[in-house]
Amino acid sequence: MSTDHLLDTPLPQLLAELDVDAYDSSISDRTFFGAVGRRSSGQLFLALPRGRSDFERDTTARYLLAQAFDVDLPDLPPPFETTRLA
Structure with missing residues (x-):
């Protein structure tokens, strides 16, 4: 993926193209700004x-x-x- 595509494509379209599920996290800590992960199916998600x-x-x-x-x-x-977890 190119930087231009990542930054210029409307987010809903980008998520659909990449098959990424985005949802509201229940984490209420004000220092938490989000997470990306992979489900056991291989699909990426954004919390x-x-x-x-x-x-x-x-x-x-x-x-x-x-x-x-x-x-x-x-x-x-x-x-x-940002922190990477294995």
């Missing part, structure tokens, strides 16, 4: 916190997808931090 602005959700989703698909994007500025 995004409720109550965030459309801009924040869109930006977070694209950043997490970049991590999952190894798309080269600059790191997010502090205080944001």
